[in-house]
Amino acid sequence: MFVALAPAAALTAAFAAPARSLVHLSGIDIAVIAIYFAIVIYIGFYLKGTSNTSEEFFMAGREMTAWIAGLSFVSANLGSLELMGWAGSAYQYGILATHWYWIGAIPAMLFLGIIMMPFYYISKTHSVPGYLHLRFGDGARALSAVCFAFMTVLMSGINMYSMAIVMKVVLGWNLNFSIWVSSITVAIYVALGGLRSAIFNEVLQFLLIWLGALLIPILGLVEAGGWSNLKAQITERMGSSYIHLWSTTAHFRDNPMGIHWTGIVFGLGLVISFGYWTTDFLVVQRVLSAHNLRSARMSPIIGAAFKMAVPFIVILPGLLALSVLPFHLVPQDIAVRTGQHSYNEVLPLMLVRYCGPGLLGLGVTALIAGFMSGMAGNVSAFATVWTYDIYGAFMNKKASDSHYVAMGRWCTFVGVLISVGTAYLVQHAASIMDYVQALFSFFIAPLFGTVILGMLWKRATKAGGFWGLLAGTCTAIGLWAWVRSDPSALRYVALSTDAKAMAEDMYRALWSWLACVIVTIVVSYMTQPRPDKELEGLVYGVSKLPEEHDDHWYQKPTVWATVIAVIFVGLNIIFW
Amino acid sequence: MHGHTSIWFFSGILLLAYGVIITATGLWELAHPPAHPPVLYQLHAPIWWGAMMTVAGLIYTFRFHPGTWGKH
Numbered sequence: 001m002f003v004a005l006a007p008a009a010a011l012t013a014a015f016a017a018p019a020r021s022l023v024h025l026s027g028i029d030i031a032v033i034a035i036y037f038a039i040v041i042y043i044g045f046y047l048k049g050t051s052n053t054s055e056e057f058f059m060a061g062r063e064m065t066a067w068i069a070g071l072s073f074v075s076a077n078l079g080s081l082e083l084m085g086w087a088g089s090a091y092q093y094g095i096l097a098t099h100w101y102w103i104g105a106i107p108a109m110l111f112l113g114i115i116m117m118p119f120y121y122i123s124k125t126h127s128v129p130g131y132l133h134l135r136f137g138d139g140a141r142a143l144s145a146v147c148f149a150f151m152t153v154l155m156s157g158i159n160m161y162s163m164a165i166v167m168k169v170v171l172g173w174n175l176n177f178s179i180w181v182s183s184i185t186v187a188i189y190v191a192l193g194g195l196r197s198a199i200f201n202e203v204l205q206f207l208l209i210w211l212g213a214l215l216i217p218i219l220g221l222v223e224a225g226g227w228s229n230l231k232a233q234i235t236e237r238m239g240s241s242y243i244h245l246w247s248t249t250a251h252f253r254d255n256p257m258g259i260h261w262t263g264i265v266f267g268l269g270l271v272i273s274f275g276y277w278t279t280d281f282l283v284v285q286r287v288l289s290a291h292n293l294r295s296a297r298m299s300p301i302i303g304a305a306f307k308m309a310v311p312f313i314v315i316l317p318g319l320l321a322l323s324v325l326p327f328h329l330v331p332q333d334i335a336v337r338t339g340q341h342s343y344n345e346v347l348p349l350m351l352v353r354y355c356g357p358g359l360l361g362l363g364v365t366a367l368i369a370g371f372m373s374g375m376a377g378n379v380s381a382f383a384t385v386w387t388y389d390i391y392g393a394f395m396n397k398k399a400s401d402s403h404y405v406a407m408g409r410w411c412t413f414v415g416v417l418i419s420v421g422t423a424y425l426v427q428h429a430a431s432i433m434d435y436v437q438a439l440f441s442f443f444i445a446p447l448f449g450t451v452i453l454g455m456l457w458k459r460a461t462k463a464g465g466f467w468g469l470l471a472g473t474c475t476a477i478g479l480w481a482w483v484r485s486d487p488s489a490l491r492y493v494a495l496s497t498d499a500k501a502m503a504e505d506m507y508r509a510l511w512s513w514l515a516c517v518i519v520t521i522v523v524s525y526m527t528q529p530r531p532d533k534e535l536e537g538l539v540y541g542v543s544k545l546p547e548e549h550d551d552h553w554y555q556k557p558t559v560w561a562t563v564i565a566v567i568f569v570g571l572n573i574i575f576w
Numbered sequence: 577m578h579g580h581t582s583i584w585f586f587s588g589i590l591l592l593a594y595g596v597i598i599t600a601t602g603l604w605e606l607a608h609p610p611a612h613p614p615v616l617y618q619l620h621a622p623i624w625w626g627a628m629m630t631v632a633g634l635i636y637t638f639r640f641h642p643g644t645w646g647k648h
Binding site: 050362 | 597
């Protein structure tokens with residue numbers, strides 16, 4: 001709406017690039033971007049009539065096919081920061097950044113599809129806090145819902161600010177213009193069409209991200225002379241540690257990330273990854289919208305296949321930049337002082353290198369689409385958790401269905417406004433960004449401990465679930481505060497003084513998860529278990545899972561999960 | 577999701593629109609080479625990339641057109 005009503009002069013001023021901007025968009029590029037905004041808003045209006053009940057608004061009517069839910073599942077995670085940030089990390093750390101796409105995602109996504117999805121799905125829960133309510137009662141639900149709701153909108157604001165900064169640097173766009181136009185657009189289409197509209201647009205955004213970004217690695221490999229030549233050039237310039245996934249992780253000192261393989265396998269692969277992909281409602285909500293159990297199980301498996309391919313458009317451009325760019329990129333703080341280009345600009349720099357008018361507009365649209373899919377994921381998940389698990393659970397339990405839908409629509413706007421507020425807050429106090437990101441990470445690892453014990457261990461009790469979650473969260477916060485107040489504590493938290501920030505994050509997640517699991521087990525043995533019949537449909541071993549009748553072997557989720565797992569192992573060996 | 581237009585139809589429309597615009601831009605550049613061409617300009621990426629999007633867009637638009645979708 002803002003786009004349509006804004007005076008032409010304001011639009012012209014917003015698009016007018018100052019001298020320092022990387023990219024000067026032509027009229028064709030602006031037309032490509034405008035078409036994208038027009039179609040996403042149209043989809044919101046088009047789907048408004050299909051989101052009248054709470055089941056339709058918050059769960060997309062549970063009508064999505066496996067493909068749509070799967071693409072949406074992976075697209076909600078594929079935000080612009082994910083694209084630009086990890087491309088920058090690939091430039092900074094080399095191929096090690098791929099771990100966040102492979103071991104940091106694939107096993108967890110397959111586990112969600114094969115093991116956990118049946119329990120989420122047959123319990124008919126509307127959210128992850130909703131599952132905790134059924135399994136552990138109101139205490140665990142309240143703790144997880146409040147943390148998730150606030151952290152989600154705060155993170156959304158931080159992402160919004162980061163995106164606006166990139167748009168300012170790359171395109172010369174006014175900061176306020178980027179923040180308001182993109183956030184109002186997201187608010188309109190999510191508030192109108194609910195989760196269905198968010199999912200439809202996420203599928204569209206996923207296609208755009210691939211179409212806009214795929215040319216960079218294709219043309220980059222042509223310029224570099226193929227993969228073998230690229231590896232040789234990187235080895236010559238940066239050393240061989242930049243092109244190996246595992247062989248340099250035997251010691252913290254041997255690789256540019258300052259990380260040990262135990263941190264990658266247990267911290268990232270086991271705790272952070274499983275925590276995010278199986279319990280973060282932002283992504284799980286997409287899978288819950290599937291129209292039957294088989295589709296719900298296939299969605300994360302389809303998502304895993306695409307996730308495994310994402311390094312081709314994110315990591316490879318970062319590696320190619322090491323070879324083909326005639327200048328060096330620097331950290332953000334140095335870039336601000338010296339006027340050089342920062343690591344985070346690597347994707348736009350490569351885009352400008354290969355793309356002329358039209359393709360450039362498509363590439364910029366891909367970045368905007370990435371941002372909007374991430375933000376829509378955040379606000380739709382926020383609206384659901386607020387309405388079902390906070391407002392409906394503790395403030396107004398007996399309202400009508402239409403009242404909850406109205407609350408969801410208003411929540412979408414409120415969520416966007418809080419996000420915008422956070423974006424401006426971060427603008428004036430950049431350190432808030434680090435605190436909120438850390439705070440979010442505090443919660444995910446213990447939540448996985450609580451959910452997985454709840455699903456797989458029938459002896460876990462209500463008190464065990466609540467106190468385990470609280471203990472895990474407090475452990476994470478405590479370890480983080482310990483290292484901040486005494487940096488030498490890193491040798492205990494991350495097991496080495498050579499460890500760097502990412503290694504600390506992984507080990508902190510691992511310890512907080514262990515604290516959660518241990519406290520849950522101890523408290524559960526000290527308290528009275530729930531009878532088996534109360535746990536039916538919630539816990540492995542006491543639940544009768546619905547039988548799936550697949551006509552052919554190739555329709556079975558386990559077959560495709562095995563295929564993905566084999567490819568995953570093969571890729572890790574190839575790039576060892 | 578029967579009862580309303582498929583997301584794949586919207587995807588087809590978008591691909592088609594972008595494909596036509598980008599191919600046309602590539603052909604225009606062929607006749608009027610830019611003063612500062614991008615790296616590997618000689619491969620004329622907008623033409624084949626845009627053409628591929630146009631073909632994909634046409635297929636999806638017709639395959640999932642509201643008039644035909646749902647009959648399959």
